[in-house]
Amino acid sequence: DTAVSQTPKYLVTQMGNDKSIKCEQNLGHDTMYWYKQDSKKFLKIMFSYNNKELIINETVPNRFSPKSPDKAHLNLHINSLELGDSAVYFCASSPHGGYGYTFGSGTRLTVV
Amino acid sequence: DAKTTQPPSMDCAEGRAANLPCNHSTISGNEYVYWYRQIHSQGPQYIIHGLKNNETNEMASLIITEDRKSSTLILPHATLRDTAVYYCIVRVEPGNTGKLIFGQGTTLQVKP
Numbered sequence: 001d002t003a004v005s006q007t008p009k010y011l012v013t014q015m016g017n018d019k020s021i022k023c024e025q026n027l028g029h030d031t032m033y034w035y036k037q038d039s040k041k042f043l044k045i046m047f048s049y050n051n052k053e054l055i056i057n058e059t060v061p062n063r064f065s066p067k068s069p070d071k072a073h074l075n076l077h078i079n080s081l082e083l084g085d086s087a088v089y090f091c092a093s094s095p096h097g098g099y100g101y102t103f104g105s106g107t108r109l110t111v112v
Numbered sequence: 113d114a115k116t117t118q119p120p121s122m123d124c125a126e127g128r129a130a131n132l133p134c135n136h137s138t139i140s141g142n143e144y145v146y147w148y149r150q151i152h153s154q155g156p157q158y159i160i161h162g163l164k165n166n167e168t169n170e171m172a173s174l175i176i177t178e179d180r181k182s183s184t185l186i187l188p189h190a191t192l193r194d195t196a197v198y199y200c201i202v203r204v205e206p207g208n209t210g211k212l213i214f215g216q217g218t219t220l221q222v223k224p
Contacts, residue, residue: 004155033211041197043156043214056211090155101148101212103155 003027004104006091012110013081020077021107023091029102031055032074034066035090037106043090049074081111116200121219124194130187132218134200137181143204145176146212147185149196156199156214159185190222 004025013019025032033056034046048056049068063079078085091104117135124130136145147159160167160174162183167174173186187194199217 042216043150045211045213048211092155100158101156103157105155106153 002104003102004091004093006089006104006107008107009105010108010110012112015081015083015111017081018077018079019081019109020075021089021091021109023074023076023104025072025091025093025102027093027102029093029095030071031094032068032071033092033094033101034074034076035092035103037088037090039087047074047076078109081109083111085109086111116202116215118198118200118215118218120216121221123221123223124187124190126192126222126224127189130190130194130220130222132185132187132198132200132220133182134185135182136200136202139180139202140204143202145174145180145183146201146203147172147174148199148201148212148214149194150199150217151193151196159198190220192222192224194220195222196220 006023031050033048035043036046037043045058046060047066051071052068065077068074086109088106088108090106092101094101144161144163146161148156149159150156160169160172162174162176164176164180176183197217197219199214201212
């Protein structure tokens with residue numbers, strides 16, 4: 001039973017489209033995150049939610065909009081996709097405070 | 113959170129101990145040392161963490177110097193499956209924002 005699951009695993013789409021990535025955790029954690037790993041393999045945090053409340057927004061373009069319907073789910077919607085959005089997006093969760101992160105297996109987004 | 117410095121890459125023979133160093137000379141008294149690893153195409157995986165005492169779990173050992181300015185992650189009997197990027201991260205626990213800041217890490221190549 002996967003602890004942090006992301007869907008889809010792969011996503012290929014054209015520039016200008018809108019797409020969503022979903023994340024669910026069954027660990028009972030309070031906090032969830034989205035990270036982006038670019039072509040240079042650098043992992044950077046994008047957003048963090050604690051009990052459905054946004055607590056971190058790392059100057060990500062407004063085209064990216066996270067939504068947390070409950071503390072077990074954190075989705076990422078991206079409007080007007082650009083070539084530079086191509087990356088692997090990782091969802092993660094942790095108990096409140098950041099101890100013991102668990103990451104999902106990633107969503108590889110390719111914008112063509 | 114204090115910055116860390118790691119060698120970009122290391123090799124290790126299969127079955128031998130892998131010793132991965134990390135410098136964190138600006139670490140504060142309330143900051144912990146965390147180690148994560150990322151095996152190719154997977155999400156990062158928690159390995160171990162510590163404050164000032166040496167720690168050991170089923171995956172690895174963490175040796176922290178007395179002045180806490182550096183640490184070493186030890187994989188006692190490296191296998192080919194330990195080939196990965198290893199990240200040393202320093203942060204306050206519990207963190208007020210909970211985010212992990214990843215550097216470039218050390219790419220460990222375990223060779224047969």
